[in-house]
Amino acid sequence: MQTDFTATRALFDIPEGLIYLDGNSLGPLPRAVPGRVAQAMQAEWGQMLITAWNNAGWMEQPARLGDRVARLIGAEPGSVTLGDTLSIKVFQAVSAALQARPERKVILSDNGNFPTDLYMAQGLADLLATGHELRIVAPEAVEEAIDETIAVTMLTEVDYRTGRKHDMKRLTAKAHAAGALAFWDLAHSAGAVPVALAECGADFAAGCTYKYLNAGPGAPAFIYVAPRHAATVQPALCGWLGHDAPFAFEQGYRPAPSTERMRVGTPPVLQMAALDAALDVWDSVDMADIRKQSLALTDRFIAEVEAACPDLTLVTPRDHASRGSQVSFAHPEGYAIMQALIARGVIGDFRAPDILRFGFTPLYIGMDEVERAAAILAEIMATRAWDRPEFHARARVT
Known part of the structure; x- marks a missing residue:
């Protein structure tokens, strides 16, 4: 059955008149989330107190929600667990890969990777102090750079x-x-x-749930371990909840026999309640429909902006196979332009040094919003409305 994007739009609480093109940074609030979090606070924490770990299923949240996320990323049941932050999950996955290839010393990444991934890999290499190297190449040079010296490719x-x-x-x-x-x-x-981890043969993967999955600021990250590695992978962070029997309170670490061994700390119960409700949106969504509509929206935005804003330079690939669900344009005054857009009710974001970034989520963005956003951007560029002192003042978060 084809996804009804009018119906999914009604599932989100977005302020009237706002065009939200920043779901690639923080997804908007699904309407079901406040009630589900209130239930976790009042009926579970409030009434059950500590018994909620058993009676409300808190301890099973990471695995249960992991399976819900697994469906969206083409992963096998039982191969995904949740908790901690994406930075922690990157560290876990890369360290596990290095332990599995002890004779190799190179982590290969590209210069378009998110800084935290690079920081984590470099920190891990420095911590090991055994000659490991983070090798960074241009994105288009990754394939050629993969050779017999590489222990793990670390790519976004x-x-x-x-x-x-x-x-x-x-x-x-x-x-x-x-x-x-x-x-x-x-x-x-x-x-x-659409993501197909199992089909592609990926060994490890990780991601966050506060962007396109709409679980809210601070929502937990997920980690994927291919089933063929689950019983042998060695977690560098040996947390209590990754133990095979946490409540045996053993002095030594004995990892769980599955991806559960990649759990570290106590699951963020309230944040996972938000994620649980947010994932309900996806029960009636086909990722193929998401992809088709996303490409239509991004194609239209590119065409409209390029026709009206010659001073903006497209940096996002035109080729569908090489494009995610966002569009980025470059301009020396990108920060000020984005602030002017936000003041007009079009929310995207800015990434240094000069990138205006727009995320397109068909769940709540339609063609009308895309065309209005492009028209507002064109007006701002034509009138130089961005060139006001308040739009040049840098905030801490861009």
């Missing part, structure tokens, strides 16, 4: 700045042919584009 499928999309299947196959493992960051993929 969709570039956070440009929206450029890597070919997961091809690059994973190339890594495996060279004897390397493949880790994928899905921060800008999960809920935005």
Whole structure:
């Protein structure tokens, strides 16, 4: 059955008149979330107190919600668990890959990767102090750079700045042919584009749930471990809840026999309640429909903006196979232009040094909003409305 995007739009609480093109940074509030969080607070925490860990299923949340996320990223049941932050999950996955390839010392990434991934990898290499190297190349040079020295490729499928999309299947196959493992960051993929981790043969993946999955600020990250690795992967962060029997209170660490071993700390129960409600939106959604509509929306936005705003330079690929669900334009005054847009009710964001970034989520964005946003941007550019002192004042979050 075809996805009804009019129906999904009604599931979100977006202020009247606002055009929200920043779901690739923070998804909007699903209407069901406040009630579900209130239930977790009042009926569960308030009335059950500590018994809610058993009676309300709090301890099972990471695995149960992991399976719901798994459906959206083409992962096998039982292969995804939730908790902690994306940075932590990147560290876990990359460290596990290095332990599985002890004779190799190179982590391969690209210069379009999100900084936290690079920071985590470099920090891990420095911590190990055994000659490991983070090797960074241009995105288009990744395939050629994969050779027998690589322990793990660490790539974000969709570039956070440009929206450029890597070919997961091809690059994973190339890594495996060279004897390397493949880790994928899905921060800008999960809920935005169809993902097929199992089909592509990915070894590890991680992502956040506060962007396209709409679970709210601070929502937990997820980590994927291919079933073929689940019983042997060695977690560098050996948390209590990754233990095979946490309530045996053993002195030594004995990992759980599944992806559960990648759990670290106590699950954020209230945030997971928000995620649980947010994922309900996806029960009636087909990712193929999302992709088709996303490409239509981004095509229209590109055409409208390029026709009316010659001073803006498109940095997002035109080719559908190479594009995620966002569009980015470059301009030396990108920050001020974005602030002027936000003041007019069109919310996108800015990424240094000069990128205006717009996310397109068919769940709540339609063609009318796309055309209005492009028209407002054209007016701002034509009148130089962005060139006011208040639009040049830098806020802490851009």
